[in-house]
Amino acid sequence: xxxxxxxxxRSPGGAGARISETSNGPRRKPGADCGGDFSPAxxxxxxxxxxxxxRRIHFAIAGILAFTAAxxxxxPADATHTQVTTVDLYVPQRPGxxxxxxxVYLSSPRHRDSRSWGECGxxxxxxxxxxxxxAAREGASPPNNxxxxxxxxxxxxxxxWRDNGAMYAKSASNNWGANVHIVTHTNASVGCGSSAQYxxxxxxxxxxxxxxxxxxxxxxxxxVIPGSQNSWNCDGLxxxxxxxxxxxxxxxxxxxxNLNAVNxxxxxxxxxxxxxxxxxxxxxxxxxxxxxx
Amino acid sequence: xxxxxxxxxxxxxxxxxxxxxxxxxxxxxxxxxIVPGDEYGNHPLDAYPRxxxxxxxxxxxxxxxxWEAFKREQRVVQCMTGKGYTxxxxxxxxxEAMARIARSLGVIASQSxxxxxxxxxxxALYRAGLPAVALNQYYLxxxxxxxxxxxxxxxxxxxxxxxxxxxxxxxxxxxxxxxxWDLRRELSDHFDDxxxxxxxxxxxxxxxxx
Numbered sequence: 001x002x003x004x005x006x007x008x009x010r011s012p013g014g015a016g017a018r019i020s021e022t023s024n025g026p027r028r029k030p031g032a033d034c035g036g037d038f039s040p041a042x043x044x045x046x047x048x049x050x051x052x053x054x055r056r057i058h059f060a061i062a063g064i065l066a067f068t069a070a071x072x073x074x075x076p077a078d079a080t081h082t083q084v085t086t087v088d089l090y091v092p093q094r095p096g097x098x099x100x101x102x103x104v105y106l107s108s109p110r111h112r113d114s115r116s117w118g119e120c121g122x123x124x125x126x127x128x129x130x131x132x133x134x135a136a137r138e139g140a141s142p143p144n145n146x147x148x149x150x151x152x153x154x155x156x157x158x159x160x161w162r163d164n165g166a167m168y169a170k171s172a173s174n175n176w177g178a179n180v181h182i183v184t185h186t187n188a189s190v191g192c193g194s195s196a197q198y199x200x201x202x203x204x205x206x207x208x209x210x211x212x213x214x215x216x217x218x219x220x221x222x223x224v225i226p227g228s229q230n231s232w233n234c235d236g237l238x239x240x241x242x243x244x245x246x247x248x249x250x251x252x253x254x255x256x257x258n259l260n261a262v263n264x265x266x267x268x269x270x271x272x273x274x275x276x277x278x279x280x281x282x283x284x285x286x287x288x289x290x291x292x293x
Numbered sequence: 294x295x296x297x298x299x300x301x302x303x304x305x306x307x308x309x310x311x312x313x314x315x316x317x318x319x320x321x322x323x324x325x326x327i328v329p330g331d332e333y334g335n336h337p338l339d340a341y342p343r344x345x346x347x348x349x350x351x352x353x354x355x356x357x358x359x360w361e362a363f364k365r366e367q368r369v370v371q372c373m374t375g376k377g378y379t380x381x382x383x384x385x386x387x388x389e390a391m392a393r394i395a396r397s398l399g400v401i402a403s404q405s406x407x408x409x410x411x412x413x414x415x416x417a418l419y420r421a422g423l424p425a426v427a428l429n430q431y432y433l434x435x436x437x438x439x440x441x442x443x444x445x446x447x448x449x450x451x452x453x454x455x456x457x458x459x460x461x462x463x464x465x466x467x468x469x470x471x472x473x474w475d476l477r478r479e480l481s482d483h484f485d486d487x488x489x490x491x492x493x494x495x496x497x498x499x500x501x502x503x
Contacts, residue, residue, distance in 0.1 A: 087389070090393065099346060099348070164447035167458055170458075172387050174385075174474075175358060175361075177343075177358050209485065237452070238452045239450060241454075242452065242456055242458070246481040246485070289485065290491075290492035292488060
């Protein structure tokens with residue numbers, strides 16, 4: 001399948017650089033020693049609970065690999081705005097800076113019926129994943145416009161496969177130990193051409209961290225997203241009330257049934273579009289957490 | 294700040310309840326000296342599993358977390374089998390994070406195309422063969438929810454209550470294999486508040502402007 005990656009004008013690649021989700025650092029040669037995989041320079045032994053635990057984990061993982069489609073594990077996460085994928089995208093902090101101690105799970109839509117909600121442009125599953133990938137990895141000129149990786153966060157962008165997998169995403173975030181869980185969806189009205197349009201950021205009632213994160217996201221995104229803005233609770237949604245991440249928010253970026261908003265999001269004929277504002281996630285998160293470094 | 298972290302770190306093992314197997318394992322190892330070395334340096338919290346900050350320590354913590362998730366799925370399999378159902382363990386973990394763990398342990402996945410069905414598709418196929426009443430019983434046994442609520446949760450994400458899907462065999466498994474992250478989450482609010490106070494304090498602002 002041909003890939004048409006989003007054109008990123010402000011990336012390190014320069015004007016018109018086309019990127020794909022596979023451009024996440026150099027890949028190891030087959031058979032290379034992959035120990036200490038977060039960085040090639042790790043040499044320091046870290047204390048393990050006990051020597052036998054590491055061996056048992058080895059067998060456990062070997063066991064699960066025997067039941068898991070290996071191709072899905074090693075396949076590059078190559079979805080762009082034309083594809084959905086079963087693969088999560090892992091974005092570590094930028095080489096040369098310290099991890100700030102926060103793991104961020106950016107959850108993408110996994111609607112089985114994505115494409116059937118009157119989308120004027122890309123389907124909802126693509127919209128959420130695409131924005132998340134850029135928020136995690138691309139950004140613009142640091143420091144204020146930096147992506148999450150440039151701010152020291154480790155991010156997993158969830159898969160956007162059409163499998164109704166919200167429950168799976170919740171469990172993956174919990175098992176991985178995410179400190180931050182942000183869901184990125186787009187909203188729908190009656191069909192393409194609808195006038196309904198607003199940014200919606202949602203929070204968990206009674207959770208001060210969630211309320212503040214939601215407010216920070218709204219403050220950061222509202223100036224650039226067409227239309228008005230709203231905020232209410234997401235208490236009845238599984239990725240809001242059942243994730244364990246202490247900091248959580250649920251974003252409906254725009255209405256994919258509103259032409260003006262869709263044009264803002266994906267039309268780059270004027271040299272800038274909504275994807276280029278994805279750095280605002282990192283900005284909002286830094287504001288919420290106090291810029292951990 | 295480093296002193297603050299060191300103090301916090303030294304109290305963590307004492308604060309945490311030694312309820313899980315991994316906690317007991319963590320307690321049995323003692324603390325090894327931290328050896329300076331890599332380009333990122335070491336962090337005062339590296340010695341405390343679940344709080345590791347250097348790349349190797351963070352990978353260690355992820356590995357323990359994956360192992361625990363795998364153990365929980367094994368318990369779910371046992372529980373479901375005991376209730377007369379067929380269930381294939383399906384560890385929910387970010388795929389690339391899992392691949393990094395596997396590579397660090399020397400487990401290299403085959404580069405050839407693998408046509409084996411995934412655990413989730415095996416389970417889906419099994420569920421597809423269950424009559425409606427049996428399917429409802431299956432979900433009640435697995436997670437304590439009705440099939441109607443599960444279907445709604447999967448479709449729209451809407452759920453009737455908190456901690457959805459965490460009953461039944463999943464609840465039993467979670468109780469027997471707690472997660473390494475529990476203690477960190479309990480301390481998260483305090484730690485975040487502390488850092489924000491430092492970050493937004495007038496003293497910090499003055500120091501940053503100099």
